[in-house]
Amino acid sequence: MNQHNNLHRMLASTLLVLLTFLFSGCVSTDKSNDELECRPQTSEECSTEEEGEDRGYDPCLVNANLPVCKT
Amino acid sequence: MDEQELRLQVAEVAGTWLAALTVVIGGLFGVFQYLEHKSAVRVDRTMAFVERYHSDGLLLEARLKISNSMKLHVGEINKLLTDSTIKPELLAKKYNDEINKLIETDELYGPLEQILTFYEQIILCRELNLCDVAVAEQFFDTDGRAFIRTFYPYVCHIRDQWNNPAKFDRVLAFYVRDSNTLCKI
Numbered sequence: 356m357n358q359h360n361n362l363h364r365m366l367a368s369t370l371l372v373l374l375t376f377l378f379s380g381c382v383s384t385d386k387s388n389d390e391l392e393c394r395p396q397t398s399e400e401c402s403t404e405e406e407g408e409d410r411g412y413d414p415c416l417v418n419a420n421l422p423v424c425k426t
Numbered sequence: 427m428d429e430q431e432l433r434l435q436v437a438e439v440a441g442t443w444l445a446a447l448t449v450v451i452g453g454l455f456g457v458f459q460y461l462e463h464k465s466a467v468r469v470d471r472t473m474a475f476v477e478r479y480h481s482d483g484l485l486l487e488a489r490l491k492i493s494n495s496m497k498l499h500v501g502e503i504n505k506l507l508t509d510s511t512i513k514p515e516l517l518a519k520k521y522n523d524e525i526n527k528l529i530e531t532d533e534l535y536g537p538l539e540q541i542l543t544f545y546e547q548i549i550l551c552r553e554l555n556l557c558d559v560a561v562a563e564q565f566f567d568t569d570g571r572a573f574i575r576t577f578y579p580y581v582c583h584i585r586d587q588w589n590n591p592a593k594f595d596r597v598l599a600f601y602v603r604d605s606n607t608l609c610k611i
Contacts, residue, residue, distance in 0.1 A: 361438070365442070365445065366441055368445070369441065369448055372445065372449055375452075411572070412500060412572060414575055415575050417503075418507035418517070421507075421518060421575075422607070422608060423574075423575050423578050423608060
């Protein structure tokens with residue numbers, strides 16, 4: 356009878372440990388999954404026409420002899 | 427030892443192993459979740475930079491001003507770069523002068539400071555392992571490299587003017603492999 360109690364106690368402890376780990380694992384993931392969107396005060400600046408397309412120009416595509424292209 | 431005792435002993439041993447296994451699995455699961463959480467936070471931080479790049483008023487204004495200036499002067503710059511009469515050893519100096527003249531004419535000092543500081547911040551974020559390297563690379567490196575290749579004469583000019591050879595060193599060294607010799611022309 357005593358051994359039965361020990362077994363039950365051990366199984367209960369095991370279950371408790373398992374639940375603790377599972378719970379701590381589940382709550383560790385960040386819930387903030389908000390979609391990025393334009394803030395109201397700047398929403399008018401989000402059109403592609405106004406994004407400031409300065410990204411395209413690369414002098415190395417015109418002349419690769421510039422020192423900055425060789426390094 | 428009768429059969430009942432034997433069964434209890436087997437159950438006790440099995441229970442102990444089960445508990446140990448549970449602890450290990452739980453621990454691994456916790457570690458995995460923690461690492462995943464850290465990775466998600468890094469991506470979120472990088473996306474905050476992307477959001478700033480595309481919607482921050484000052485940054486957008488700076489990019490537009492540079493973009494408009496480039497539209498006006500790209501013909502002259504290309505003409506200079508493709509001029510076969512210019513000796514290769516003089517090309518860099520002439521390019522530097524042309525870009526610095528453009529910056530002075532169109533008053534691009536402020537916008538360039540804004541953009542270069544922004545690129546320095548995202549590079550610092552990557553170097554400190556606070557931002558996701560792969561995401562930042564996809565969003566910023568093509569633009570950043572082209573931008574530095576175009577406007578590095580400004581960095582050289584400002585270093586010379588302020589007697590500060592380390593000015594914007596982080597961003598220049600990040601995008602140009604041998605950046606130490608770049609301004610020595």
